[in-house]
Amino acid sequence: MNERSADEFDAWLKRELCDVRAPEGLRARLERIADLDDANLDRELRNVAIPTGLMLRLHAIPGRVVVRRWQRLPTPVRLALAASLLLIFGGAWLFAAMLSTAELYGRTIAGHDDADSELIVQFGPADVASQSVSAMVEPDAAMVNTAISIAAAKQTAEGIAIQPPLDATRSTARSAALATVASRRRPELNPTRFAAALLADPIEQALLVQRARAVRSAPNIFTPAPLPFGPGADLPLTQAEDGFLARAGVFPPLSAAGRPGTSLGLNFGVGSYDVLRDLIRQGQLPMADQVRTEELLAALSPLWVGAPAAPKPKQPTDPPPSVPAFNLTILGGPSPLSGPEQRLIVVGLRGRDLPPVGHRPTHLTVVVDTSAAMAVAGRLALAQRELATLTRQLQAGDQLTLVRFADSAQVVVEGLGPKDVPAWKAALASLRAEGSSEPATGIAAGLAVARSSKVTPQIVRRVVVLTHGGATWDDATWQRLQLLVETARKDGVTLDVIPLAPVEPLDANWQRLVQVGDGRLTRAVHPAQLQGQLVEAFARRPQVVLPEARLTVSFPANQVTSYRLLGHEPSPAAVVQASLVDSHLYAGHTTSLAFEIRPTVAVTAPGMPDVEVATVTVEWTNRATGERVKSSRRLMRSQLKNTLAESGVAWQTAALVASTAEVLRRSPFAEKLTLADIAQGLQHIPAPQAERPEFRDFLRFVEQADELHLQPNNLRRAPGR
Amino acid sequence: MSLTRAEFSRLVADHSEALYRVAFRMMGHAHEAEDVVQETFRSAWTSRERFASQSHESPESGASDAEWSTPNFDRSERAWLVAILRRRITDRWRRRQHEVTITDAPDQGVESPDPFDSGYTDEMQQALSRLPAELRESLLLVVVGELTHQEAADLLKVPIGTVLSRVSRARSRLREQLKGQVSK
Incomplete structure (x- = not known):
C-alpha cells in the first residue's frame, strides 16, 4: 500500500470509528446520573448484573477442591513436618546411593536375562582402578564398546560430549545401553524389557520405548552396511572393505577402475568442531567418532572456500551481472597424510550470501x-x-x-x-x-x-x-x-x-x-x-539457493589408481539425518568433501599433457520446472602441485584442517603425522590468512590438543559394525 | 471452628454478588471478574481452618459508621473475603504484566446475552476508569463492597480519615467525569 492510500485508509478508519450513533435517551440518562445525590450515585455504582451460572460455580467449589489433611495443619507444624521428611528421605537416599555404588562392583547394571543377556554393562565410579574396570567389562568388552560408540556417535551428532569409557559413570553406562536399545544395532533386544531393567520412572521407560520404535521404524540404517558411501546401493563396499571401515574407523582406498566415483547428499553440520573445541578446552581428548572431518572443513570453510563472485560485464553498458547461486571450490596438492605419491583434494560448495533486503514491517x-x-x-x-x-x-x-x-x-x-x-x-x-x-x-x-x-x-x-x-x-x-x-x-x-x-x-x-x-x-x-x-x-x-543438492565426484581410471574419502563415516545419527532431513544448500552455508587420491603419474612435470583427474558435479532441482540441473567443474593434473610451497594458502589451510581431523580420528593413514607437525605447518601460513580470527582460533585448538598428548593407546574407537 | 459446607453456601449467598460487583468494577471485564471471584471462594474454602479465627474477630474500633445500622450480613466475613479478593486481583494484574496462560478452550467469540446492557453501567465504568487508582479502590471497597470506612482503612493500611476523604473526592470526581461525558 502506498503512502497516499495509507492516509486514505486512516481517514476512512477514523470516520468509521466515529460513526457510532448515540443510543436514544443516552444524553438524558447521563444528565440524570450526573445530578444524582450520593445515595443514588452509590446505587448506580452497585448496578452490576450478576452473570448467570456464577452461583452454581461457586456452590460447587467444596466438591471439587480437596484439602488434604496436612494442609489443615498450622503452617509451623507443616514446615516442621516437611523438614523432618526431607531429613529422613535425604538420609535414606544417601545410604541407598552408597549401597548402590558398592553393589556396582561385580554386578551388572543393565539387563542380563534370557534374550537380553548379551549386553552387560558394568562400570565403577571414576576413581576405580582401570584394571578392575577392565576386568569387569572383559567378558563383554566388545558389546560395551559397541554401546559406548553408538552413544558417542549419537551424542556427537547431537552436540553433547560424554565421558570416555574408563571414566565412565553409571549414567554414562546407562546412556550407552539406552542408545543401543534405541538403535537398530541390536534388533533382538526388547526395548520394553530393557527400559524396565534400566529405568525406574515409568514415563522415562515409555519415552525410551517410543524412541526405540521410532528409530527402528525409520528407513534402514545398518543394512546394507555402508550406505552413505557410493551412489546409493550401486556401490556397496565389499565385505573386506566394510571390515576395514569397522576396524580403522575410516574409509579404505577404493579402486577407481572398479568404482569411478562417489555421490553424496550434503552434510551441513558444523557441530563437531564446537564439540571438539569444548572438550579440548576442558582437557579431554575426544573419542574418534566425535571427530567428523567434513564438519571441521565446513566449519573452517571461510578460510578456504571462496564466495560466489559476480562475473564481469562484457561491455561497460551491460547491466550489472547477477551473482551466481553458489561457488564450487576444488583445490588439490600433495597429501600430508599417506605419502608423497598421494594427493589431497578438497571440495567446498558454498551457497550465495543473501543480504537482508527490504520487507514489509x-x-x-x-x-x-x-x-x-x-x-x-x-x-x-x-x-x-x-x-x-x-x-x-x-x-x-x-x-x-x-x-x-x-x-x-x-x-x-x-x-x-x-x-x-x-x-x-x-x-x-x-x-x-x-x-x-x-x-x-x-x-x-x-x-x-x-x-x-x-x-x-x-x-x-x-x-x-x-x-x-x-x-x-x-x-x-x-x-x-x-x-x-x-x-x-x-x-x-x-x-x-x-x-x-x-x-x-x-x-x-x-x-x-x-x-x-x-x-x-x-x-x-x-x-x-x-x-x-x-x-x-x-x-x-x-533461503534455499540449491534445493535437494547432491555432489558427485568421479575419477577417471586411467589417471587415478585409487581414491579414499575422508570423513562422512557412517554413524547411526548421521545416517538417520541424511535419510530424513532435506539436503538443500542454504544461503551462506558450506558443505565439504575431501579425498586422498593416488594418480597414475606420481609427479607433475612441465611439458606433460594436461588431463582431467577429477570431475565434481553439483546437481539440484529447479523448483520452477521440477527438473534436475547439473553443473560440473574439472580438476586438471596441472592444478595438483607437487610440493606444499607451490600450493596456495587456501589449499594449505584446508589440507591442515583435514589432517587435524584425521589425526584426531586416529586414522591409520595419519600415523606419521602429529598435531605438533600440523601446528608447525599452521605457523608457516602467511598473513593475512594467519591474522584472521578463525585461523588463530584453529591454531590455538591444535596446540591445545597437542598438549593433551594424543597417543595410539588412547584409542577410543568402537569396533564398529 | 472450621467452615462447614453449609456455612460456605451461606457465605456464597451473602457475599458473592457484592464481591462480583467489586471485581467487575475494579477489572472492567465480566469474565475476569467471574474468575477472580471463583478464585476468591476457592481460597476461602482451602483456608477454611483459618476462617474461625479471622472472620469472627470483632471489627476494630471506630467502626461506627452509618453502614452498621442495617447489617444483613456478617461484616467480618465480608472484610475477610474482600481482602482475599483484593489479593487475587493484585496477583492477576501482576501476572498479566508478564504472562499469558491459556488453560481452557480458546475463546471462539460465542455470542451470549450481554448482562450489562442496562442502566448506566458502561458510562459509569468509563468514568471510574478515569479516577486515580487510590480513589477508585477506596470508593469501590466502601460503596460497592459495602465495607465500613474502618474496614477499608485497615485493608488499605491508611488512616480512616484518608478513606473518608478519598471516598468523598472520588464521588465528586466521578460526578465531574459524568458531566464531562454529557458535555461531549
Missing part, C-alpha cells in the same frame, strides 16, 4: 518450547543460537516477541525493535529447558499475543513455533487448536511450525494445523537449516 512472535525434551540433542541451544542471529534481519518497524512454554506459557519479551537487540539476546539466554511440554498452550499464547499486538494495515503478523514436535493430543484438542489458528488467520496472523526433530515421526495434525494457519511445517536439525527457515518465516524470503 513484520511482527514476529517466536514461540519456543522450553520443556525438558528440548534439552535433548542440544535443541534449545540450537534454537537460542539461531534466534539470536535473527536480529540481523530487523529493519525499522519490525518487532520481535518471545513466548516460551512448557506446561504453561509466558511472554518473555514483547515488541522489541532493531534497537533492542541486547534485550532480545538476554531474553533468549534466560531460557531453560525444564518441565513437561504443552504446545497447545504455547501456540494459543503466541497467537493471542500476536492478535493483540498493535495493528496497522502495513504490519505483517506471523507466529513461528519451535518445538521438539512430540505432541500427542486427543482429537478434541487438535480441533480446538485448529479453530484458534483459523480465527487468528482470519485476523491476519499466520502460523509456521519448525520441529527440531531429526528422527521422531510427527503427528499428521501438525501439517493440518499449519495449513489452516497459512504457514509451513519444516523440520530443522542443523544450524543452517534452522537459520534459513527462521529467515523465511520472518521475511518470507527463500
